[in-house]
Amino acid sequence: MSENFLKQIREEKKIGQSELAQKIGVSKQLLSGFEKGRSGISNEVLRKISEVLDVSPDAILTGKSSRPFDEKGRQKLTQAMGLTFKIYGDQFDKDVLIKIATELYGLMVDFDLAKNDIAREKLKNSLEEKIVMGLAAKVLLDSNENL
Secondary structure (H helix, E strand, O other): OOOOOHHHHHHHOOOOHHHHHHHHOOOHHHHHHHHOOOOOOOHHHHHHHHHHHOOOHHHHHHOOOOOOOOHHHHHHHHHHHHHHHHHHOOOOOHHHHHHHHHHHHHHHHHHHHOOOHHHHHHHHHHHHHHHHHHHHHHHHHHHOOOO
């Protein structure tokens, strides 16, 4: 799981894990797993967290924004979840799908924040490099069961 900024934001807002978990109706263990990058969370849980903490989901996922989650952000997150489940729904379990959708959402936000064609081209090149690395890692994992 990729890095997220939930713990940092939660601590800045002076809200404990137990208190946040109670407010959004999930276990403290779920929040802890997400904060430590061991597990993903659903779109609905992310939305609830962002509402309670009064930050956008991209602030939680990328640390790049502190705007409250608006309709555009909700639509973008829904789009990321939909695309991920449509393309990979039968290939991975739910936790992996949520991680992929979370990453996709962050990339969509990054692309929107790219101010000009040069910045977007740099982002595209960076993503292409990550694709190559990710595919190489998948080949290694798929071909070597002892890892």
